[in-house]
Amino acid sequence: MRKVVLAVAVSLEGFIEGPNGEYDWCFIDQGYSFTDFFKRLDTIFVGRKTYEISSEMEGGPPGFPKFKEYIFSTTLDKVKEGATLIKGNIKTEVEKIKKESGKDIWLFGGAGLTTSLLNLGLVDELSLAVYLVAASLYSITLETELNLR
Numbered sequence: 001m002r003k004v005v006l007a008v009a010v011s012l013e014g015f016i017e018g019p020n021g022e023y024d025w026c027f028i029d030q031g032y033s034f035t036d037f038f039k040r041l042d043t044i045f046v047g048r049k050t051y052e053i054s055s056e057m058e059g060g061p062p063g064f065p066k067f068k069e070y071i072f073s074t075t076l077d078k079v080k081e082g083a084t085l086i087k088g089n090i091k092t093e094v095e096k097i098k099k100e101s102g103k104d105i106w107l108f109g110g111a112g113l114t115t116s117l118l119n120l121g122l123v124d125e126l127s128l129a130v131y132l133v134a135a136s137l138y139s140i141t142l143e144t145e146l147n148l149r
Contacts, residue, residue, distance in 0.1 A: 002098045003124035004045065006107040006114060007037065009126050016111055037127075038065050042103040045094075047113030048073035055080060056100070070097065072113050094122045 011017050011025045039108060045055070050148040051071045072090060079085045086093045094117065097105065107123060117123050 002043075002100070002102055003104045004094065004098065004122055005041070005104050005118065005125045005127065006105050006118070006123050007127040008107075008109065008129070010113070010130055012130060012132055016109075016114070035147050040104050041067065041068065041106045043068045043097070044108040045070050045072065045105060045111045045117070047114065048076055049073075049112070050108060050110040051076075051079065051083075068102075072116075090116060091120050091122065091125040094120075098122075 008016055011142060027065065051073070069079075070086050070093075071079045071083050072086045073079075074087060076085060076087075104125075107117060116125075
């Protein structure tokens with residue numbers, strides 16, 4: 001079965017974005033490469049806010065491979081061509097997608113979708129890049145209690 005992988009940058013206290021969705025505090029060391037991580041994936045899960053922000057970047061960020069995209073939203077009625085909109089029971093939909101053949105799935109964001117999938121026990125692997133930033137400047141946290149096995 002495919003794994004849902006949450007790979008995300010967090011502050012020391014667990015904040016993942018600023019009050020307006022900004023992530024300017026998150027920087028990537030120029031020597032770091034996502035190549036190996038991307039090789040194990042063929043699908044991404046994206047929440048509505050992240051989808052709307054990323055859709056402004058034609059083709060995605062530099063070096064970002066083409067993935068099968070699932071967009072999770074209760075308010076959108078359509079998404080870009082090639083993406084799949086998930087509006088219904090996300091637990092059932094994610095469990096179905098995980099059973100399909102393919103590589104692992106990247107839970108790309110944002111905070112709302114991440115919180116929902118964590119609380120539903122649908123995230124199989126966590127990879128957290130912890131940044132030493134003043135978290136009091138940021139107001140969006142993952143509101144969940146993790147039961148690590």
